[in-house]
Amino acid sequence: MTESPPSCCNFHYETDPKDFKITEEELDVVFTDRDPDEFLLEIKNETFTFTRTRNKSNINKYTYTCSLGSDAHAALLQRLFEQGIATVNYKNAEFFHDASLILCIPRLEDLSSSYMENGFRETPCISILWNILKWFAAFLKQVSIFTKIVLVLWDLIGVGIILAFFFNTILMFATMGLYALANSPILFVFVLLPIVLYSLFFVNIMTIAVHEWFKFAVYNRKSPLSSLQILGTKIIKVTKWGNFIKHKYIHLGRKYDIFLGFLFVVFIIVLIVSMFTESFVLGVELLIYIFAVILPPVKYFIVIILYSIHAYCSCFKSCRLRFLEINDYNDPFLNALYTRQHLYQAVLYYFRNKKFHAKLTITTTKLTTMIKKKNYLK
Numbered sequence: 001m002t003e004s005p006p007s008c009c010n011f012h013y014e015t016d017p018k019d020f021k022i023t024e025e026e027l028d029v030v031f032t033d034r035d036p037d038e039f040l041l042e043i044k045n046e047t048f049t050f051t052r053t054r055n056k057s058n059i060n061k062y063t064y065t066c067s068l069g070s071d072a073h074a075a076l077l078q079r080l081f082e083q084g085i086a087t088v089n090y091k092n093a094e095f096f097h098d099a100s101l102i103l104c105i106p107r108l109e110d111l112s113s114s115y116m117e118n119g120f121r122e123t124p125c126i127s128i129l130w131n132i133l134k135w136f137a138a139f140l141k142q143v144s145i146f147t148k149i150v151l152v153l154w155d156l157i158g159v160g161i162i163l164a165f166f167f168n169t170i171l172m173f174a175t176m177g178l179y180a181l182a183n184s185p186i187l188f189v190f191v192l193l194p195i196v197l198y199s200l201f202f203v204n205i206m207t208i209a210v211h212e213w214f215k216f217a218v219y220n221r222k223s224p225l226s227s228l229q230i231l232g233t234k235i236i237k238v239t240k241w242g243n244f245i246k247h248k249y250i251h252l253g254r255k256y257d258i259f260l261g262f263l264f265v266v267f268i269i270v271l272i273v274s275m276f277t278e279s280f281v282l283g284v285e286l287l288i289y290i291f292a293v294i295l296p297p298v299k300y301f302i303v304i305i306l307y308s309i310h311a312y313c314s315c316f317k318s319c320r321l322r323f324l325e326i327n328d329y330n331d332p333f334l335n336a337l338y339t340r341q342h343l344y345q346a347v348l349y350y351f352r353n354k355k356f357h358a359k360l361t362i363t364t365t366k367l368t369t370m371i372k373k374k375n376y377l378k
Contacts, residue, residue: 018088018111019087020108020111021086038050038052041103045067046066046073048067050062050063094116096112140258141257143265154291154292158300162297166205209303209304212303224252227299235309238320240318267284310338324339
């Protein structure tokens with residue numbers, strides 16, 4: 001793949017780099033008037049000194065010294081002399097062309113010349129379409145700010161639904177608890193009572209929901225459902241799963257803004273069309289129903305469940321130690337769970353080690369009895 005592309009083909013040097021490997025014959029030509037053990041090269045205003053060493057496999061290796069700021073070019077020449085694969089692209093084509101003239105490597109000269117002369121050759125039609133796409137992507141990125149503002153406001157509906165759910169649970173227990181206990185004990189024990197016990201931590205749940213909204217994650221971060229990703233990943237890291245599962249955050253960057261901008265454009269188009277025809281009113285209602293009614297409360301419920309899992313994990317010393325090893329203290333709620341002592345942690349620890357405590361109690365009782373008998377005999 002060292003030949004220059006034919007003139008009838010479109011060749012984009014940013015996406016089609018070429019690999020070059022020097023042959024033994026070309027290497028002999030390079031060292032015709034140079035000492036292969038140590039030699040000096042001057043290419044334009046850059047100076048390179050190469051020294052040959054041999055490893056245990058008797059393979060030539062080169063070390064180099066170069067002028068300030070020329071390390072990248074020196075590494076390319078080093079790869080060339082060691083008969084490795086050197087990639088010619090639009091960034092280094094001019095340097096390779098100058099080097100090929102000094103080193104007398106015709107193939108490298110032809111390849112680098114093809115980049116400099118014919119590297120970027122596109123038909124006008126393709127160029128115009130590409131510019132239009134870039135302009136449209138930039139436009140979507142700018143209008144994505146409106147989508148973010150709308151989603152942040154709709155996200156507040158999720159907080160309201162969470163608070164209303166737990167308030168309603170407390171009121172339902174206060175008004176119907178005795179009735180459910182008398183007429184449906186199963187409903188009371190397995191449904192109503194667990195929810196009420198969970199609601200004892202209502203202040204914490206309310207604080208989590210409000211704090212989550214004030215993060216403005218939709219507005220500030222370049223990732224969908226970033227809080228769920230962070231909490232889920234930390235669950236993996238503080239447990240034994242972290243030894244087997246490697247998780248990376250989904251970071252979309254510029255694509256995330258473009259996608260949100262596209263959503264805004266679609267919503268505006270559907271909204272405008274719905275003013276003239278009733279058939280599109282359902283589309284507007286569907287978008288609002290999904291992004292304002294369904295997704296926000298589901299997200300907050302999952303966030304609360306993930307915090308509950310963290311609360312359970314914080315009962316174990318191994319999980320606490322792993323959390324300290326992560327060295328990430330950006331979340332105040334996780335800091336409180338993993339760095340403070342809580343009563344429920346001691347209770348759970350006791351029940352998990354109930355057999356051990358029972359044996360310890362029996363042993364202690366026997367020792368006490370033996371000591372008393374011994375003292376009595378004395």
